[in-house]
Amino acid sequence: MTRQDKGGSPQAHGGNRRAVCHRPPRGHQGPPGSSSSARWFAIDYSDMGRVTLWLETLLGRGPEHGGVEVDSDVLRVRWGGFHLDIPRGSVRSVARSERQTRGTIGVHTRRGSWLVNGSHDGLVELVIDPPCYPPRQPDTLFRKEVVRSLIISLVDPDGFVAAVQRNGSHS
Numbered sequence: 001m002t003r004q005d006k007g008g009s010p011q012a013h014g015g016n017r018r019a020v021c022h023r024p025p026r027g028h029q030g031p032p033g034s035s036s037s038a039r040w041f042a043i044d045y046s047d048m049g050r051v052t053l054w055l056e057t058l059l060g061r062g063p064e065h066g067g068v069e070v071d072s073d074v075l076r077v078r079w080g081g082f083h084l085d086i087p088r089g090s091v092r093s094v095a096r097s098e099r100q101t102r103g104t105i106g107v108h109t110r111r112g113s114w115l116v117n118g119s120h121d122g123l124v125e126l127v128i129d130p131p132c133y134p135p136r137q138p139d140t141l142f143r144k145e146v147v148r149s150l151i152i153s154l155v156d157p158d159g160f161v162a163a164v165q166r167n168g169s170h171s
Contacts, residue, residue, distance in 0.1 A: 037071070037072065038069050038070060038071040038072075039069070039070045039163050040067050040068075040069050040070075041067055041068045041069075041070065041154050041155070041156055041159065041160045041163070042063065042066065042067045042154065042155045042156075043063070043066035043067050043068075043079060043116070043117075043118050043152065043153060043154060043155070044117075044118055044119035044121060044122045044153040044154055044155045045062070045063045045066065045118035045119065046118070046119045046121070047105060047117075047118065047119040047120050047121070048105055048118045048119070052105075056080060059080070061079075061080030061081065063118075065078060065079075065080065066078060066079045066080065066118065067154075068152065068154070068160065070160070070163045070164060071088075072088065073087065073088055074086060074087055074088060075088065075091065075126070075164070077116060077150070077152065079107055079116050079118075079139070080107075080139060081137055081138045081139045082107045082116065082134065082137065082139035083134060083135065083137060084114075084132070084134040084147060084150070085132070086126065086128060086132055086147070086150070087132065090128045090129060090130055090131075090132055091126055091127075091128060091164060092127045092128065092129045093125075093126070093127040094124060094125070094126050094127075094160075094161050094164040094165060095124070095125060095161060096123065096124060096125075096157055096158070096161065097123040097124060097125040097151050098123075099115075099123055099125070099151055100120075101115060101117055101120045101123065101151075101153075102120055104117070105117060105118055105119075107139050109145050109147075112131060112145075112146045112147065112148035112149065113148065113149045113150075113151075114147050114149065114150045114151070115150075115151045115152075116150065116151070116152045116153070117151070117152065117153035118153055119153040120153070121153065122153050122154045122155060122156075122157040123151055123152070123153050123154075123157065124151070124152055124153075124154055124157045124160055124161060125149060125150070125151045126149065126150045126151075126152075126164075127148070127149050128147055128148055128149060128150065129148070131146045131147055131148045132146075132147050133145065133146060133147065134147065
């Protein structure tokens, strides 16, 4: 299967996984302080149901907007209405995750452990210390919840791990 990247050239990719995007999507306005060296890693939405994916896209929350921006000072996680900025100095480790997430898609938290996924594959876990907090937002039910670890499904998990390690993670 091939897809067209935004530049128009065909890219081969396996199965029904979304194409890798190493830059923010068209029209993406990085938060203040974003640098030109920041890299964008798309969230993998390949296990999300067609109706849900269509609805998320209709609401402006679909695959074009979900990902992690790796910058020199911060990791910016974006999934629909969920936003989390993780200071680079708080990332203690980053590695592929073997966690089983069957039946769970979306943004979930339990006792400081967060899961942000659109697929059961390509999972990466970040250990965060000191912990951080997402802003009060609809996707967190406006509660202030601690983030000690984050598992996220990515189209290019190995590239993400390498980028985070290269730019100063402690592992």
